[in-house]
Amino acid sequence: DIQLTQSPSFLSASVGDRVTITCRASQGIVSYLAWYQQKPGKAPELLIYAASTLESGVPSRFSGSASGTEFTLTISSLQPEDFATYYCQQIHTFPLTFGGGTKIEIK
Amino acid sequence: QVQLQESGPGLVKPSQTLSLTCTVSGGSISGGGYYWTWIRQHPGKGLEWIGNIYYTGGTNYNPSLKSRISISVDTSKNQFSLKLTSVTAADTAVYYCAREGASPTQFDYWGQGTLVTVSS
Numbered sequence: 001d002i003q004l005t006q007s008p009s010f011l012s013a014s015v016g017d018r019v020t021i022t023c024r025a026s027q028g029i030v031s032y033l034a035w036y037q038q039k040p041g042k043a044p045e046l047l048i049y050a051a052s053t054l055e056s057g058v059p060s061r062f063s064g065s066a067s068g069t070e071f072t073l074t075i076s077s078l079q080p081e082d083f084a085t086y087y088c089q090q091i092h093t094f095p096l097t098f099g100g101g102t103k104i105e106i107k
Numbered sequence: 108q109v110q111l112q113e114s115g116p117g118l119v120k121p122s123q124t125l126s127l128t129c130t131v132s133g134g135s136i137s138g139g140g141y142y143w144t145w146i147r148q149h150p151g152k153g154l155e156w157i158g159n160i161y162y163t164g165g166t167n168y169n170p171s172l173k174s175r176i177s178i179s180v181d182t183s184k185n186q187f188s189l190k191l192t193s194v195t196a197a198d199t200a201v202y203y204c205a206r207e208g209a210s211p212t213q214f215d216y217w218g219q220g221t222l223v224t225v226s227s
Contacts, residue, residue, distance in 0.1 A: 034213035043203055043217035044154065055215070087154055091211045095169040096156040 006099035023088035032092035111218035129204030137182040147200040
């Protein structure tokens with residue numbers, strides 16, 4: 001199985017901060033990576049797919065990038081509604097796998 | 108707007124079979140172009156892909172669960188279902204159904220999730 005290692009697992013930040021989350025794949029997955037946001041008690045919501053394509057309706061402060069097997073989710077200016085847990089997912093090879101998650105909390 | 112809704116027992120006894128159904132509205136499963144997926148999340152933990160199905164019945168399963176799972180589709184009811192046999196406490200989780208594009212790909216619509224507890 002392809003392992004996805006997210007870092008950090010926990011992040012404390014303030015409104016307005018620029019935040020970056022990293023997801024490293026155990027093998028090459030080209031750009032077959034998605035990012036999701038999950039709030040407590042809710043289902044995950046798709047933010048980004050194909051490593052850098054913003055899902056329709058997702059604010060432009062979210063962006064994704066890729067370099068080899070390292071993928072990055074960036075929030076340019078953290079908003080109150082962005083405090084949540086974020087997961088990466090590889091969609092290159094079965095079984096589909098997710099990273100362990102990054103929880104962003106208010107500083 | 109596509110909507111998915113999970114249904115099924117919230118409590119299952121150890122060694123029994125967990126059965127869940129996902130009802131899709133706002134779109135037809137038999138329209139093709141999408142796979143229909145089950146994912147679970149253990150309490151306070153990350154996400155685990157269980158498997159998916161196409162409207163024709165073709166499936167992909169997570170090898171870690173393959174011996175115990177079966178996913179089926181009922182296009183007449185616009186539903187797909189999950190059966191997980193021989194459950195233990197380790198199968199206690201929130202179970203989500205979701206829509207997936209031309210597999211494998213991302214999940215763009217999710218159900219709200221349903222908590223299934225395995226306990227006697």
